Amino acid sequence: MQYALLIHEPEAEAYPQGEDSQSWKDILVAHNAFGGEMAQAGVMRGGAGLKSTSTATTVRVTPQGRTVHDGPFAETREQLGGLYMIEAPDLDAAIEWAKKLPIATTGSIEIRPMLAAPEGL
Numbered sequence: 318m319q320y321a322l323l324i325h326e327p328e329a330e331a332y333p334q335g336e337d338s339q340s341w342k343d344i345l346v347a348h349n350a351f352g353g354e355m356a357q358a359g360v361m362r363g364g365a366g367l368k369s370t371s372t373a374t375t376v377r378v379t380p381q382g383r384t385v386h387d388g389p390f391a392e393t394r395e396q397l398g399g400l401y402m403i404e405a406p407d408l409d410a411a412i413e414w415a416k417k418l419p420i421a422t423t424g425s426i427e428i429r430p431m432l433a434a435p436e437g438l
Contacts (some may be wrong), residue, residue, distance in 0.1 A: 319355050319362060319431040320411040325395035326424035328369055329361065347419035348399075355403060360414065364401035395424055402431065 350365070355361040373389045389396065401418070405411040408428070415426040 318405060319433075320324055320405055320408075321427075321429045322364075322403060322415050322418060323427040323429065324398045324400060324413070324420065324424065325427060326398050326419065326420055326422065327394060328396045328398070330422045334381045344419060344421045349389040351417060351419055352401070355401070355414065357394070360403045360405060362402040362404055362408070364399065366399035367397060398424075 325420045345366075352361060352364070373387070375386045375389060377384050377386060401414075403411060403414055405414065410429075411428050415428050418426050421425070
């Protein structure tokens, strides 16, 4: 089964000096090593980091129509910073990979099973 490992972190705590800082470079090195470990184990299916929420655009859908807004959909304590897509035999195996995932400071990793594409698509 495929799972998404969604990385949620407080941006301001995780990268206080921005994307050119040494702390940012250090976490990228850790993620590259983690991705390499998953690739070596044959579980990696994809993934990417996301730029900061200051670059986000949200399209809101309501009964009145669609509107475009700067920033993320909701203000939260933690922001979605990136994701990995993995192949794991079960949730317990996905949890074990999530426990190894490098996070800069505090945060959480949400594990979600991916929907399978319907036959014929």
